[in-house]
Amino acid sequence: MAPPRHRGRGFSRRIQYGLFFGYVAAAMGVVAGVALVLIARFDPLAFEGIRGLALDATTPVTAVTRPIVRGGGSLAGEIGGYFNAVSENRTLHARLANAQRDLIQARVLAFENARLKRTLHLVGDQTVPIVAARIVGSDLSGTRRFATLAAGTADGVATGQPVRAADGLVGRIAEVGSHAARIILLTDGGSAVPLRVVRTGEAALGEGRGDGALEIHSTTVGGPGFQRGDLLVTSGVGGVYPPDIPVGVVTGTSGEIATARPLAEPAKLDFALVLPQVAAPPPVEAPAGRKH
Missing domain, CATH: 2.40.10.340 (Rod shape-determining protein MreC, domain 1)
Structure with a gap:
């Protein structure tokens, strides 16, 4: 016997239960939301108590996840700092190499200047050289x-x-x-x-x-x-x-x-x-x- 051309969703009992509980959860969420709105509107003190309970319930989770988040942020900062340090290190090496070249050139110029000064002083103190x-x-x-x-x-x-x-x-x-x-x-x-x-x-x-x-x-x-x-x-x-x-x-x-x-x-x-x-x-x- 050939299967029917169109099979409805109700054919699977698991899907049926899933849809049912989904509708129930959605309805309960709507009811809970309406109830919280009404409580916040007509009984603010009770609403503050509910907020305190929610805060107490979420605090342990926040305490556990906060180090992980901070660690991730710190790790990202360290990685960024490492790459920045590498870049700065290369820049400093380049500056040091340029400074060394400038120092060598300055020493050469100082030596030549001192030698010329001695020679000029020499000529000034003696008779005119040939x-x-x-x-x-x-x-x-x-x-x-x-x-x-x-x-x-x-x-x-x-x-x-x-x-x-x-x-x-x-x-x-x-x-x-x-x-x-x-x-x-x-x-x-x-x-x-x-x-x-x-x-x-x-x-x-x-x-x-x-x-x-x-x-x-x-x-x-x-x-x-x-x-x-x-x-x-x-x-x-x-x-x-x-x-x-x-x-x-x-x-x-x-x-x-x-x-x-x-x-x-x-x-x-x-x-x-x-x-x-x-x-x-x-x-x-x-x-x-x-x-x-």
């Missing part, structure tokens, strides 16, 4: 100590002229070409410079040892001697080096002999000044009739 040129090479073989200067006869450089840097005396011109010159350094084994001890005014002679240091000999018998830390300057004697150019600092003593470290280290030099040679005193003529 030329300022770059030191382009050095020769430190054996006991010989030479440096190459990028200036020659075309720039007014001549053999025997003293050479100094901002820190002190470098040496003198030993050989010269058209556009380059060779400097014999103070520490060369064949170099000798008349000196004066600033502390005592005592005359001394500095000779190169060929190992980067100077050997200082006192020329005054029974003088006060040397002390560690004594500053040595040129005395101007001999007609080669101008007076009062810083030369070195005493690092060790042994009787009337001392060891000194030159102030102008050739390995750290970039520029040097070639100075005019001090005019040598005229030779003393022999008496008439005396044969040489």
Whole structure:
């Protein structure tokens, strides 16, 4: 037998019960709502009591769910804070990198500024230099100590002229070409410079040892001697080096002999000044009739 074409909802008893209880619940809700409205309208005190009961009934549920809600909000805030911290951290790293680059550049500029100031002060204190040129090479073989200067006869450089840097005396011109010159350094084994001890005014002679240091000999018998830390300057004697150019600092003593470290280290030099040679005193003529 074929099933009926249209089956009503009442065919399922479960659906029927569900609809019935739904209608009953809806009717009870409407009745309860109307009753609450009437109570609130005609008996406010009773309505306040009902509200208190509702509040007491919902408080435990609120107490249980509140930490969960707050925890969720806190978790969301922490997640947001984490991503914000990552962004701020990247920004701070970028700023730090820029600050480090600026600091390095500032140090380079400060070093260059200090070097130029020393050079300007140097030129102001001395006679007008012949030329300022770059030191382009050095020769430190054996006991010989030479440096190459990028200036020659075309720039007014001549053999025997003293050479100094901002820190002190470098040496003198030993050989010269058209556009380059060779400097014999103070520490060369064949170099000798008349000196004066600033502390005592005592005359001394500095000779190169060929190992980067100077050997200082006192020329005054029974003088006060040397002390560690004594500053040595040129005395101007001999007609080669101008007076009062810083030369070195005493690092060790042994009787009337001392060891000194030159102030102008050739390995750290970039520029040097070639100075005019001090005019040598005229030779003393022999008496008439005396044969040489």
